[in-house]
Amino acid sequence: MSDLKEIPPNTLAMFGISGGLLGIYLSPLFPTAGALGAICAVIWSAEAVRRVAKYGLGTGVPSIGQIAMGMGIIAAMFGLAIVKSMPLAGPILALVTASIIGFIIGWFAQNVIKMKIPVMIRCMTEIAAGGALIIIGFSAAVAGNFDFMGSIIPKVFDNGVMLAVFWVGAMAMLHPFNACLGPDERQKRLLYLAGSTGAITMAIMGIAATMTLGASGAATLILGIILWLIFYKKFWDEVYNDAASVIGTGLIPKTEA
Amino acid sequence: MVLDLTMSMAVLALLGALATIAGCLEDLESDVGSQSNPNSQVQLAPQMGFLHRIFNKAISGEPISNGMSAVTGGVVTTVLLNAKFYPLTAIVIGAFIAAVIYGIFATTSYAGRVASQTRFKQPLYMDIMRYTTPSIIAHNFIVCFCLVSIAYIQYAVLGYPFTIPFLALIWGISVGAIGSSVGDVHYGGEREFQNREFGCGLNTALSGRIVRRAESGLRNSIDNVWFCAKFGGPATGIGLGLTVFFSSWPTTIWGYTWKAMIVGVIILAVMTIMNRLVEINVKNAYGPYKEDKEEKEAVSVAHTH
Numbered sequence: 001m002s003d004l005k006e007i008p009p010n011t012l013a014m015f016g017i018s019g020g021l022l023g024i025y026l027s028p029l030f031p032t033a034g035a036l037g038a039i040c041a042v043i044w045s046a047e048a049v050r051r052v053a054k055y056g057l058g059t060g061v062p063s064i065g066q067i068a069m070g071m072g073i074i075a076a077m078f079g080l081a082i083v084k085s086m087p088l089a090g091p092i093l094a095l096v097t098a099s100i101i102g103f104i105i106g107w108f109a110q111n112v113i114k115m116k117i118p119v120m121i122r123c124m125t126e127i128a129a130g131g132a133l134i135i136i137g138f139s140a141a142v143a144g145n146f147d148f149m150g151s152i153i154p155k156v157f158d159n160g161v162m163l164a165v166f167w168v169g170a171m172a173m174l175h176p177f178n179a180c181l182g183p184d185e186r187q188k189r190l191l192y193l194a195g196s197t198g199a200i201t202m203a204i205m206g207i208a209a210t211m212t213l214g215a216s217g218a219a220t221l222i223l224g225i226i227l228w229l230i231f232y233k234k235f236w237d238e239v240y241n242d243a244a245s246v247i248g249t250g251l252i253p254k255t256e257a
Numbered sequence: 258m259v260l261d262l263t264m265s266m267a268v269l270a271l272l273g274a275l276a277t278i279a280g281c282l283e284d285l286e287s288d289v290g291s292q293s294n295p296n297s298q299v300q301l302a303p304q305m306g307f308l309h310r311i312f313n314k315a316i317s318g319e320p321i322s323n324g325m326s327a328v329t330g331g332v333v334t335t336v337l338l339n340a341k342f343y344p345l346t347a348i349v350i351g352a353f354i355a356a357v358i359y360g361i362f363a364t365t366s367y368a369g370r371v372a373s374q375t376r377f378k379q380p381l382y383m384d385i386m387r388y389t390t391p392s393i394i395a396h397n398f399i400v401c402f403c404l405v406s407i408a409y410i411q412y413a414v415l416g417y418p419f420t421i422p423f424l425a426l427i428w429g430i431s432v433g434a435i436g437s438s439v440g441d442v443h444y445g446g447e448r449e450f451q452n453r454e455f456g457c458g459l460n461t462a463l464s465g466r467i468v469r470r471a472e473s474g475l476r477n478s479i480d481n482v483w484f485c486a487k488f489g490g491p492a493t494g495i496g497l498g499l500t501v502f503f504s505s506w507p508t509t510i511w512g513y514t515w516k517a518m519i520v521g522v523i524i525l526a527v528m529t530i531m532n533r534l535v536e537i538n539v540k541n542a543y544g545p546y547k548e549d550k551e552e553k554e555a556v557s558v559a560h561t562h
Binding site: 061062065066158159160161163164167168170171174175176178179180181182183184185186189193196197200204207208210211232235236238239242243244245246247248249250251252253255 | 300306307308309310315316317318321322324325328329331332333335336339340354358361362365366368369370371372373374375376377378379380381382383384419420421422423426469475
């Protein structure tokens with residue numbers, strides 16, 4: 001609603017990109033930071049999904065989440081794998097590649113398929129970039145760092161954890177708007193729910209990381225559960241605020257129908 | 258592991274049975290929460306002034322949500338197998354964690370969707386939340402257990418060159434796709450609009466005008482799953498079970514040979530002919546959609562309710 005103050009998209013983009021990259025770059029010291037960075041990216045990209053899907057994409061919301069992760073995983077693999085001599089440039093290169101892929105796909109959707117959604121190009125770029133950060137962040141939390149050949153392939157790809165990163169990461173991004181769809185949808189509630197879904201993904205990554213990293217995986221798991229409790233509680237506070245009425249039980253109220 | 262013919266037929270029968278249970282329970286689980294196709298009518302109802310006491314579980318489509326639950330179960334099972342748990346214990350714990358996470362997603366979608374319908378005065382019923390969510394978790398636990406078991410058998414016994422999370426994800430997507438296409442019809446057309454003539458088609462004017470009263474009291478999602486358990490769920494189970502059985506049976510008997518390929522093509526041809534016969538019968542019985550007088554009256558009656 002316009003009478004409520006919303007966090008502007010640029011602030012959220014700054015939060016997602018800086019938080020995501022910071023978490024990924026800290027992951028070799030402290031693997032849990034990778035998952036925390038990915039949660040920042042989840043919150044940012046869930047809001048980007050909200051902005052583009054508000055134009056009446058009902059059943060298209062899950063598709064947007066899946067295409068975001070599709071673009072993200074290609075860019076993440078390309079970016080991390082191509083920088084052999086300077087591994088530190090990997091995440092940034094992945095982010096740039098994802099943005100370019102997202103921009104091209106958004107341009108096609110707007111000008112070739114003619115979907116006529118004004119924010120399409122910008123939002124596709126944002127969700128592709130967010131998808132790449134989510135993939136790298138959660139992978140780094142399981143692998144311990146973002147070295148593609150040395151850690152991510154043996155510890156994330158070979159044992160199949162990548163599929164959970166991809167699928168649950170996509171759900172974390174698409175579920176907040178999908179679950180809050182409706183005329184009285186509010187940004188604040190959606191952001192708390194994005195934090196909650198991101199934290200659930202972090203907890204799953206923590207379980208996987210106990211296999212690959214041991215004790216630091218347990219830290220990811222416990223921190224993920226604590227964060228989930230906080231965000232889930234905040235989400236429910238917003239639901240109690242926003243819902244027409246929350247009642248234990250009762251008959252259906254009378255309406256004209 | 259190389260198996261003789263009797264053992265491989267036994268394994269195939271086990272896979273078929275697990276797939277049948279998974280398919281049946283998957284469809285019922287989606288009906289408990291009104292997921293997938295019937296969801297649009299549940300979502301639309303308050304907008305048309307039809308407030309209801311039905312759970313609104315919008316965790317995307319069935320393939321994606323079941324894929325999520327199965328891949329989570331697969332990853333947890335892999336971790337536990339790696340820690341030298343017994344396979345059965347590992348699968349049960351994996352499926353349980355996945356089902357609980359699935360239940361958490363279900364609560365957020367019901368609360369979120371209802372909170373986004375404030376202007377239509379749709380209340381958020383906490384009793385619905387309390388007794389429908391455990392039912393969703395229980396159904397999903399059985400689905401996830403069956404799917405991860407299939408993935409484990411394929412990985413450990415049949416020696417497939419893929420990981421357990423990968424196989425579980427593929428099975429999750431398959432069970433969701435088959436549940437969505439086979440079982441939903443029984444909930445959507447036959448349950449939400451059971452006060453209309455069967456096979457009449459859905460007029461746009463009837464959108465959102467779902468049945469909200471049960472045999473006794475107000476209808477809720479448990480009433481719906483009771484109805485769907487009579488036909489929709491078992492039909493979905495047979496759908497997935499037969500898919501698994503017929504896609505693996507020729508190669509189990511004849512190996513990876515041309516003979517098996519030809520038998521597969523014959524099965525496909527017989528299925529296509531049977532489908533066509535059913536379609537012709539249905540068209541003869543119900544014919545093309547036509548709006549009749551009674552339906553117009555039904556619309557005006559619905560307005561005055």
